[in-house]
Amino acid sequence: MTSREFDLDGWDDDDASDKAARSLTQTDRDLEAERQALNEKELAARITAAVEAVRPGLDKIPDPVDPAGAGDLTEEEQQHLGACQAGLELLSTAIWIAGKSLDTIATGRLFRKLPHKLEPERCYKTIEEWADVEYGISRGRCSQLRDGWQLGEVLNACGYKAPEGQVRELVPFTKQHGLKAAVGVYEMVLQAAGANKVTAQRLRETVKLFPGDLALSDEDNVDVIAQTLATAIQGVEPPASKPSNALPTALKRDVELRAVALADKLDRRRIARNEVLVQLLAAFADEKDSRVFDVIAERMTNSTS
Known part of the structure; x- marks a missing residue:
């Protein structure tokens, strides 16, 4: 084969290499652009899905249906x-x-x-x-x-995800003593009762414990306000509840009969109902002997179940 049959004139190794390199570089850029477009499209789809997931609306709430059974909730019911x-x-x-x-x-x-x-x-x-x-x-x-x-x-x-009823109990206190003080009361009840046991009634009862001359300022820091609230609570005795004699007739009869039996056992002529009540309350409050407490707790549990 001669040079005429296979002409090598014009063939430049450097030019060929440059063209190939430029072609590969352009291909890489095209691929990167495609990947970038896909990433942006995927990101947009994820954002749209996330927004849809948190969007409130009636369509997000399942329709009312009868229970699947009397036992534990199914996975669908939990959802x-x-x-x-x-x-x-x-x-x-x-x-x-x-x-x-x-x-x-x-x-x-x-x-x-x-x-x-x-x-x-x-x-x-x-x-x-x-x-x-x-x-x-x-x-x-x-x-x-x-x-x-x-x-x-x-x-x-x-x-704190406080519902309106709880907040409303603290509004008068807020108007009188400021936002920091009201938040302090809420935190005090939360720490004493636990996050799941903060109720409007507990907040109402706590506010009633503070003296009328309670002095607080929103200019004070949180620690000072908390200490003032704690001191005010400690210095006030909770109002004693008035004993009630409004017992159901049947229960009143049964109490009188048991009081007679107790008088006989103690060899006494009679025992007043108030004396029985005092002894009962003392036994209920005895931390060293919880038998009365446990019995009352069990009876109250059974009466509400």
Whole structure:
């Protein structure tokens, strides 16, 4: 074979290498661009799915159905329960959002140029009028929502999912002593009772224990407020409950019969019901001997089950 049959003129090893390198580089760039596009598309899909997962709505709550059985909840029932609990937790958040919205509109008088729905020739005069006509929120309810949102927001920011009923018990205390003091009361009850046992009733009873001359300031730090609250609680005796004689007739008869039997056993003429009550309460409060306590606890458990 001669050079004419196979002409090598113009063949440049360096040029061929450069072209191949450029081709490979372009291919790598194309592949990287495709990967980037896929990653962005996948990320967008994940974001959309995440937003959909947390989106509230009636469609997220399962329809009411009869129980699957009398025993433990099935996996599906557990899922239904979780969805419903999440829906209930949204209620408090929605209430504080509504309260803050009303307060912002009221404070800025943002309703002042809104035409009255029933009397278009004039604008609304008060937040209560606007809320009632436009949203069916009564005057009293409007005040409740506006009064409670700040404490509700602070408690939620602290990680406490306090429902409206609990917050409402602390609103008067908040108005008198400030937000920090109200949060301090909530934390005091939480530490004493446990996170699952904070109730509106416990908060109400705790607030009643504080003396009327309790001096607190929102300018104090949290530790000072907590110490003041603890000292105030320790220095006040809880109000003694008045003994009640309003016993059911049958129980009153049975108590009298047992009191006679006890008098006979002790060789006494009679024993007053109040004396039996004092001894019973003393035995109930005896930490060294829990027999009476245990019996009463068992009877109360059985009466509520």
